[in-house]
Amino acid sequence: MRYILLVVIIMMGNCLLAQDDPPSPIQESDSLSRQPGTDKKRVLQSTSSEITIKDYKIISFRRDTTFLDTTITIDKEYKYNYLRTDDFELMPFSNVGQPYNKLGVDFERRNLYPRLGAKAKHFNYAEMEDINYYNVATPMTDLLFKTTFEQGQLLDALLTFNTSRRLNFSIGYEGMRSLGKYNFDEGESGNFRATTNYVTRNGRYSLRAHIAAQSVDAEENGGLTNREQFESGDTDFTNRVKIDVRFDNETASNRILGKRYFLDHKYKLIKKQKDSSRVEKTSLALGHQFNYETKYYQFIQAQQNSYFGEGFLPSINDRANLKTMYNQVSVDFYNATLGSLQANLSLYNYNYSFNSILVTDTQRIESQLKGEEIALGANYEKQIGGFLVRGGIKYKVVGDLTGNIIDASASYRFNEKNKMTVAFHTSARMPDFNFLLYQSDYLNYNWQNTATFKNERINSLQASFDSQTWGNLSAKVTNLDNYTYFAVDPTVIAEDGVESIFVKPFQEDGSIQHLKVKYRKEFKVGGFALNNTIMYQNVNQSNDVLNVPQLVTRNTLYFSSEIFKKAMFLQTGVTFKYFTAYNMDAYNPLLGEFYTQNVEKLGGYPLLDFFINAKVQQTRIFLKAEHFNSSFSKNNYFAAPDYPYRDFVIRFGLVWNFFS
Numbered sequence: 209m210r211y212i213l214l215v216v217i218i219m220m221g222n223c224l225l226a227q228d229d230p231p232s233p234i235q236e237s238d239s240l241s242r243q244p245g246t247d248k249k250r251v252l253q254s255t256s257s258e259i260t261i262k263d264y265k266i267i268s269f270r271r272d273t274t275f276l277d278t279t280i281t282i283d284k285e286y287k288y289n290y291l292r293t294d295d296f297e298l299m300p301f302s303n304v305g306q307p308y309n310k311l312g313v314d315f316e317r318r319n320l321y322p323r324l325g326a327k328a329k330h331f332n333y334a335e336m337e338d339i340n341y342y343n344v345a346t347p348m349t350d351l352l353f354k355t356t357f358e359q360g361q362l363l364d365a366l367l368t369f370n371t372s373r374r375l376n377f378s379i380g381y382e383g384m385r386s387l388g389k390y391n392f393d394e395g396e397s398g399n400f401r402a403t404t405n406y407v408t409r410n411g412r413y414s415l416r417a418h419i420a421a422q423s424v425d426a427e428e429n430g431g432l433t434n435r436e437q438f439e440s441g442d443t444d445f446t447n448r449v450k451i452d453v454r455f456d457n458e459t460a461s462n463r464i465l466g467k468r469y470f471l472d473h474k475y476k477l478i479k480k481q482k483d484s485s486r487v488e489k490t491s492l493a494l495g496h497q498f499n500y501e502t503k504y505y506q507f508i509q510a511q512q513n514s515y516f517g518e519g520f521l522p523s524i525n526d527r528a529n530l531k532t533m534y535n536q537v538s539v540d541f542y543n544a545t546l547g548s549l550q551a552n553l554s555l556y557n558y559n560y561s562f563n564s565i566l567v568t569d570t571q572r573i574e575s576q577l578k579g580e581e582i583a584l585g586a587n588y589e590k591q592i593g594g595f596l597v598r599g600g601i602k603y604k605v606v607g608d609l610t611g612n613i614i615d616a617s618a619s620y621r622f623n624e625k626n627k628m629t630v631a632f633h634t635s636a637r638m639p640d641f642n643f644l645l646y647q648s649d650y651l652n653y654n655w656q657n658t659a660t661f662k663n664e665r666i667n668s669l670q671a672s673f674d675s676q677t678w679g680n681l682s683a684k685v686t687n688l689d690n691y692t693y694f695a696v697d698p699t700v701i702a703e704d705g706v707e708s709i710f711v712k713p714f715q716e717d718g719s720i721q722h723l724k725v726k727y728r729k730e731f732k733v734g735g736f737a738l739n740n741t742i743m744y745q746n747v748n749q750s751n752d753v754l755n756v757p758q759l760v761t762r763n764t765l766y767f768s769s770e771i772f773k774k775a776m777f778l779q780t781g782v783t784f785k786y787f788t789a790y791n792m793d794a795y796n797p798l799l800g801e802f803y804t805q806n807v808e809k810l811g812g813y814p815l816l817d818f819f820i821n822a823k824v825q826q827t828r829i830f831l832k833a834e835h836f837n838s839s840f841s842k843n844n845y846f847a848a849p850d851y852p853y854r855d856f857v858i859r860f861g862l863v864w865n866f867f868s
Contacts, residue, residue, distance in 0.1 A: 263345035264368075267405070267416075269337045276348065278865055280779050280823040282730070282739050282764060288354070288830050288861065290362060290384065291332055296741055296762055298331075299787075301847045302854045303388035304356045305395020305426055307331065307795060309802065309848050311760050311787055312724065312743055315666045315686050316633045320583060320602050320610045321556055324530045325642025326505040326800030329424055329464045332382075332397055336470055336499055339418045341405045342368040342378045347868040354830070354861030356386030357854070360396075362861075378403045389448040389855065392429040392455060398422070415473040425463040428507075428797035430454025430515060431850030438852055439843045448855070458511040460524075462800050466503035472496075474540065488542065495538040495550075504529045507648075507798050516650045516798055517700070517708050524649045526798070528642060533557045536585075547590025547597075554602070556581040558609070562647040566654055573656045577645055581607030594621045611636030611663050625676040632670075636663040639692035642799065643713040652700055652710040653798060661715050665689035679729030688720040693753050694796065694803035711796045711803045714753070721748040722756075739764040752806050757787040766819075777823040785815040794849045802848070810846045815853075826865040833858050 264276035277284075286294040290304050297312030307328035318337050323330075342348075347369040354362040366380035382399040405416040432438055433452045437445045445451050478492040507526040512519035538552035561576035585602035599616040617631035638644060638661065645656050665688070672682035692715045700710040723746040730739040743760045766781025789812035793802035816837040822829045838845065838856045845853040 259345045264348055265343040267341040267343060269339060276350075276865070278823075278826050278828070280768075280777055280821055280828055282737070282766060282779070284828065285764075285779070285783075285819055285821055285830070288863070290354075292352070292364070296785075297743070297760070299792075299847050299853070302357075302390060302852055303393050303395050304360075304362065304386040305332075305384055305397055305424070306388075306393070307800075307802070307848075309793055309795075311757055312726075312745065313722065313754070313756055314684075314724075315688065315722070316615075316668060317613060317635050317637070317666070320604070320613050320635070320637060321532075321558070321581065322609055322638050322644075323640045324503055324505060324528065324560070325640040325646075326462075326464060326528075327640070328795060328802055329426070329462065329505065329800040332399065332424060333422055333464055333466065334399060334401065334420060336468065336501075339401060339403060339420065339470070341376070341403050341416050341418075343376050343405065344368045344370060349864075349866040351864045351866075352861070353863075355859045356384065357389055357857065358387040360385035360387055362386075374407045374409065376405050388427075390429060390451060391449050391453050392427045392459065393453075394427045396426070397424045410479075412476045412479055413473070415471070417471045417473075418468075419470075420466070420468045422467075423463060423465045426461060428455060428460040428462060430460065430513070430797060431795070431848075432852070433850075435850065441843050454515060454850075455509070455513060458509055458513045460507070460509040460513075460797060462505070462507045462797060464503065464505055464800075466501060468499065468501040471498045487544075489544050491540075491542045493540040493542075495536075495540055495552075497534070497536040497538070499534040500532070502529075502531050505642075505800060507800070512650070515708055517652045517710055519650050521649050526648045526650075526653075527562070528646065529559075529561045530641060531559045531561075547588060550587040552585045552587075554581075554583045554585065556583070556607075560641045560645065562645075566647055568651075568654075571654075571656070573647060573654050574645065575647075577641065577658065579608060581610050583607075583610065595619070596621075608658075609638045611665075613637070626678075627674045629672045629674075630670070631672075633668045634666065636665045639664055639713070639715075642801070643692050646799075648798065650798065652697070652712075655712060657713060657715075661692065661713075662690045664692055679727060681725075681727045683725045684723070686722045686724075688716075688722065688754075691716040691720050691753065694799065694801050695753070696803065696805070709796075711799065711801075716749075716751065716753050718750040720754055722746075722754065723748075735767050735769045737764075737766055737768065739766070752791065753804050755791040755793065755804060755806070757790045757811055760787040761785070775824065778820070779822070780820040781818075783817045783819070785817075786813075787811050792846070792848055795851060805849065808849055810849065813841070813845050815845070826867070828863045830861045830863075831858070832860075 262275045266274050266276065289295055298308040299311055300308050308331050350366040352364040356362055362384045364382040366378060368376065368378040370376040379402045385396045387394050400421045401418060403418040407414045431454055433454050437451045474493045474495040476491050476493040478490065479488065480490040481488055505528045507524065509524035512522060512524055534554065534556050536552050536554040538550050540550045542548045557580045559576060559578045565575045566573040582605045583602045584605055587600040589598045596619045601614045603612045604610045613635040615633050617629060619627060619629040621627045644658050644661060647654050666686065668684055668686040670682065670684035674680045692713060694711050695714050697710045697712045724743065726743045728741045730737055741762045745756045745758060747754050747756060762783065762785045764781055764783040766779055768779045770777050789809045791806045792810040794805045795802055814837060815835055818833040818836055820831045834857050835854055836856050847853045
């Protein structure tokens with residue numbers, strides 16, 4: 209009900225923010241009407257100037273600018289999901305809001321500092337770098353709706369508007385609830401974000417800021433206890449609530465909750481323009497970036513379960529807290545000939561904490577890790593003809609958590625259809641906080657590794673070639689030192705007849721080399737198209753601590769056409785996805801983490817989806833029969849050991865844009 213109320217409020221706000229003299233219906237223009245399914249140019253008859261879809265700009269954290277896209281393409285089909293991103297390299301669990309297992313891995317870091325941990329619960333948590341800002345010509349609303357699994361829905365509503373060309377706002381909320389097909393498998397999340405960006409009339413001062421409040425909650429059933437009930441195909445267990453799960457009496461749940469306040473502003477001390485031109489020639493600016501975030505991960509269980517071993521208390525309530533504050537001051541120099549250069553100094557304060565110090569017969573575990581990190585950095589960017597050169601470095605001056613991070617890339621655009629890029633990344637920092645320190649009401653889930661764990665070191669080299677004619681090919685080689693992971697502790701032995709699992713962090717002494725090659729190409733004949741994505745991975749390691757499938761492929765055969773006298777654009781087809789069997793990571797709900805296991809190989813089964821998508825004006829309609837081959841194939845499809853993938857289900861949804 210609250211989601212419906214939010215939609216009503218946003219639609220009312222969109223109407224109130226509309227111009228006093230609302231524009232006439234959008235008129236078509238030949239400039240953008242030649243490609244089937246693409247947006248036509250929109251001409252507002254009540255104004256003398258033309259407003260096109262390119263006037264609704266989306267600006268990323270790195271200040272890369274794109275514009276609103278209301279087309280129906282195969283990429284939109286791939287991104288129409290809970291994460292709103294292509295999940296080719298992910299394997300979802302049976303319910304929305306539950307974790308995703310990895311089919312492909314990338315190790316490059318976006319910042320210098322460790323995270324809270326509980327990575328399996330962070331897939332839909334928007335970090336500072338994930339927030340977009342908007343610059344729009346008129347108020348615009350973006351609504352996404354999609355059905356989930358039993359008693360729930362997914363709704364993402366966004367409203368962007370401005371008071372002038374120089375001051376823009378956005379407010380959005382994504383809410384999701386899904387009961388799921390299995391017992392105690394409910395997922396629920398809420399993500400609120402509000403942004404603003406401003407530029408003064410003379411262009412000297414600019415500002416962007418956002419506020420984000422997010423929660424990701426999930427019931428945890430611990431997986432299946434009798435897999436024969438699922439794998440046998442017995443009709444008695446077609447209703448999945450009849451299948452036995454591990455935590456059927458001891459209700460368990462975990463959650464991530466975070467709040468963030470971000471500000472980035474800059475003032476240009478010197479601003480020179482070219483003669484008789486508004487193009488900037490030289491500028492010198494002072495900048496400041498501020499980010500304050502509080503976050504916690506919590507695991508609650510009404511009654512302790514022997515699966516995790518002995519507990520200190522009858523009921524379990526584990527909570528890890530993290531407060532961080534980041535300040536960066538910078539000097540930015542720009543010259544049309546020399547390029548853009550930034551020098552910066554940053555201060556990072558952190559407080560990772562639990563409620564109390566834990567003292568046992570064998571160890572003393574502190575209640576917090578608290579300190580500050582000071583780093584120096586620089587960034588450079590220059591466009592030289594068809595070449596674009598980018599580089600960035602940060603180096604620790606004071607602190608115990610970090611080392612350095614260096615990124616460099618060079619790209620060359622041969623023409624509008626062909627582009628080549630080479631990129632290099634190196635970084636060194638401590639692993640996430642939950643590897644270094646963790647406390648739990650379960651005896652065997654307490655550790656402190658601050659004195660023994662070393663900086664994880666990552667070095668990667670990537671080359672890619674993007675061609676509208678030949679397809680997109682990328683290859684990346686990564687070397688890992690001191691790779692840190694979770695695995696079963698072999699030194700802890702469960703009592704006879706008791707099913708228990710004890711997971712703890714480990715750090716690999718040897719180096720690991722990971723190769724990843726990915727190719728994508730689409731073939732078209734008339735209204736038919738075959739879109740292909742294939743990924744190959746190879747890992748060279750002394751011990752099997754990093755497990756990924758060797759081959760992942762996705763192939764979509766689809767048909768596109770305008771129908772009903774071009775009133776609707778239709779796209780329909782079948783998607784085939786397959787990955788080779790491998791030692792798929794297992795999931796630990798207490799930690800909210802995946803851990804390495806080498807006992808059981810899973811995979812090697814096909815996933816088939818049938819979809820019908822359509823576009824009517826600015827509305828895109830999606831209908832999909834997910835995993836329809838499960839109704840006539842073996843029940844061997846797992847997303848992790850003891851956690852099945854979803855059964856055949858039909859889901860419906862839409863994306864709708866309003867313009868005022």
